[in-house]
Amino acid sequence: MENTEKKTILSGIQPTNNLTLGNYIGAMKNFVNMQDKYQDYTKNYIIVDLHALTVPQVPSELRERTYSMLALYLAVGLDPEKSNIFVQSHITGHTELTWILNTLTGMGQLNRMTQYKDKSAKEGTFINVGLFAYPVLMAADILLYNANLIPIGDDQKQHLELSRDIAEKFNYTYSPTFNIPEAIIPKQGARIMDLQHPENKMSKSAESPKGTIILTEDLNITAKKIKSAVTDSDMEIRYDQSNPEKAGINNLLTIYSTLTDTEISEIEKKYVNSGYGDFKKDLSEIVVETLRPIKEKHDELLKDKKYLDQILKQGAANVQSSAYKLLSKVYKKVGLVAPAR
Numbered sequence: 001m002e003n004t005e006k007k008t009i010l011s012g013i014q015p016t017n018n019l020t021l022g023n024y025i026g027a028m029k030n031f032v033n034m035q036d037k038y039q040d041y042t043k044n045y046i047i048v049d050l051h052a053l054t055v056p057q058v059p060s061e062l063r064e065r066t067y068s069m070l071a072l073y074l075a076v077g078l079d080p081e082k083s084n085i086f087v088q089s090h091i092t093g094h095t096e097l098t099w100i101l102n103t104l105t106g107m108g109q110l111n112r113m114t115q116y117k118d119k120s121a122k123e124g125t126f127i128n129v130g131l132f133a134y135p136v137l138m139a140a141d142i143l144l145y146n147a148n149l150i151p152i153g154d155d156q157k158q159h160l161e162l163s164r165d166i167a168e169k170f171n172y173t174y175s176p177t178f179n180i181p182e183a184i185i186p187k188q189g190a191r192i193m194d195l196q197h198p199e200n201k202m203s204k205s206a207e208s209p210k211g212t213i214i215l216t217e218d219l220n221i222t223a224k225k226i227k228s229a230v231t232d233s234d235m236e237i238r239y240d241q242s243n244p245e246k247a248g249i250n251n252l253l254t255i256y257s258t259l260t261d262t263e264i265s266e267i268e269k270k271y272v273n274s275g276y277g278d279f280k281k282d283l284s285e286i287v288v289e290t291l292r293p294i295k296e297k298h299d300e301l302l303k304d305k306k307y308l309d310q311i312l313k314q315g316a317a318n319v320q321s322s323a324y325k326l327l328s329k330v331y332k333k334v335g336l337v338a339p340a341r
């Protein structure tokens, strides 16, 4: 399925903690939509395990979560016949290209990254270099495949901008080599909020168990979390982005709308005479019934590691030679001597 002439869609998710409903709505759901919509494109969906090492990991858990993420990719509908699904560390080229791109990236550029500021603040006194350089690795993931379209949630916008700047810098410093990648951010659901603290993003690393829906959790717990989501005292099921008081209900309406493909105005009409209780009860069923088949498939797939290994082997085999070609081209452009054959 590899063809370097074809345009490429590419994205990645880190196997840190367990994936959330935010990851599903903001990223994975769109991976699947794009897989079907862009039939002529190469699609690369990566499990970015090297990125996960930028925060402390328990090795055995990281390994297990990598498989769990693959099982989820498959369970939500990514099809290895249509998309290349692989693990970042299996491909030679991501870290090598990162090194070259590091030499074109300014400390000041990385210092401005808000995710770095947030995460380093949480890490205390020891801040590892990997956390700082993380966005350069992301740029390498994208540029190694000369990718064109990058489906991501809202919080990755700044990293993608940096990838574009690095690509331009390389093209300008050496010669035109890289496409300038374009972010594909969903109009709705690009930033699903925490159910208990709707001013914060729902995040797999946030310490807010009641506010975070984990894709593989017990579905009774999922239903409870939706039913106890914070709302407001005005009791109207109405979307109002200008009013911070309505952040909770705005978020629930967004979840409802994206999971049912219904306009928010339609949902408002449907619940014009209802209270938050009825609305949340319906929404909890929608979320549970969306997640049920995903969870079942995930749990089933996770039992068969041999099958999962086979998918990863195929995915890596599909992309390795084009990655290597691009890396060789870059090495040559920057002046490295090609090894004698």
Ligand code: ATP
Binding pocket: 012, 013, 014, 016, 017, 020, 022, 023, 024, 025, 026, 027, 151, 152, 153, 154, 155, 156, 189, 190, 191, 192, 193, 201, 202, 203, 204, 205, 206
């Ligand atoms: P962490 O908390 O460990 O940084 P995360 O939950 O932010 O993790 P990532 O692995 O950074 O998840 O993100 C994977 C993809 O999911 C990215 O494209 C990101 O933009 C998207 N995403 C993450 N959280 C949300 C959210 N709450 N709403 C919408 N999209 C999200």
Ligand code: LTN
Binding pocket: 010, 011, 012, 013, 014, 048, 051, 137, 138, 141, 142, 150, 151, 152, 156, 159
């Ligand atoms: N930084 C991203 C994950 C990521 C990614 C990528 C996304 C790593 N490499 C390449 C798109 C394209 C995040 O979600 N934290």
